[in-house]
Amino acid sequence: DAGVIQSPRHEVTEMGQEVTLRCKPISGHDYLFWYRQTMMRGLELLIYFNNNVPIDDSGMPEDRFSAKMPNASFSTLKIQPSEPRDSAVYFCASSFAQGNSNQPQHFGDGTRLSIL
Amino acid sequence: RKEVEQDPGPFNVPEGATVAFNCTYSNSASQSFFWYRQDCRKEPKLLMSVYSSGNEDGRFTAQLNRASQYISLLIRDSKLSDSATYLCVVNWSGGSYIPTFGRGTSLIVHP
Numbered sequence A: 001d002a003g004v005i006q007s008p009r010h011e012v013t014e015m016g017q018e019v020t021l022r023c024k025p026i027s028g029h030d031y032l033f034w035y036r037q038t039m040m041r042g043l044e045l046l047i048y049f050n051n052n053v054p055i056d057d058s059g060m061p062e063d064r065f066s067a068k069m070p071n072a073s074f075s076t077l078k079i080q081p082s083e084p085r086d087s088a089v090y091f092c093a094s095s096f097a098q099g100n101s102n103q104p105q106h107f108g109d110g111t112r113l114s115i116l
Numbered sequence B: 001r002k003e004v005e006q007d008p009g010p011f012n013v014p015e016g017a018t019v020a021f022n023c024t025y026s027n028s029a030s031q032s033f034f035w036y037r038q039d040c041r042k043e044p045k046l047l048m049s050v051y052s053s054g055n056e057d058g059r060f061t062a063q064l065n066r067a068s069q070y071i072s073l074l075i076r077d078s079k080l081s082d083s084a085t086y087l088c089v090v091n092w093s094g095g096s097y098i099p100t101f102g103r104g105t106s107l108i109v110h111p
Helices: none
Strands: A005-007 A010-013 A019-024 A031-038 A042-050 A053-056 A065-071 A074-079 A088-095 A111-115 B004-006 B011-014 B019-025 B030-038 B045-050 B055-057 B060-065 B070-075 B084-092 B098-101 B105-110
Touching: A005 A088, A010 A019, A019 A031, A019 A088, A019 A111, A031 A074, A042 A065, A042 A074, A042 B098, A053 A065, A074 A088, B004 B084, B011 B019, B019 B084, B019 B105, B030 B060, B030 B070, B045 B055, B045 B060, B070 B084
Parallel strands: A010 A111, B011 B105
Antiparallel strands: A005 A019, A019 A074, A031 A042, A031 A088, A042 A053, A065 A074, A088 A111, B004 B019, B019 B070, B030 B045, B030 B084, B055 B060, B060 B070, B084 B098, B084 B105
């Protein structure tokens, strides 16, 4: 079975450039999550979608970050302009709800982002 | 935001040892609980769900204590391959589904 697919796996770019991270969730999953992980702050939830609608974006650090989910099989996380402090591993995860219970999330391989 | 706390460790144990981790959460309106494992430079992977009655999967046992608001993970007969970071996850209920990860507990199993 195909899992969560993220691209690119690695991204190195200069500060000020626009960065776009992509995610394809597992088919049939109606929740999609974007996380950022650093040594200092651990795994942080940035935003999540339910049925393509953003539900909670309180974790998005600032206006330079934006996320979209135009359809059930695709989401993007954009950083514009990028800064060195945005360097981190960005994970996408998906899950589904079964009755009143939310099932566990499945993670993609992550994108290692380095902003020079 | 709701809090999930874990002892970061590291827990340094010999092969064959039994080791236990706890994870405390701050909000009683929690819905579901999971343990994840994360290897260095890899994504978190689901280890096991945590059920109210407790559950076991081979050498791993997970328990939930709602009264004291913590979950635990017990690993028996530790293997070198168990070395990883173990993350607990709490999903909050109450109209908004917000999964919250702990910072993780590092386990090092040595020969």
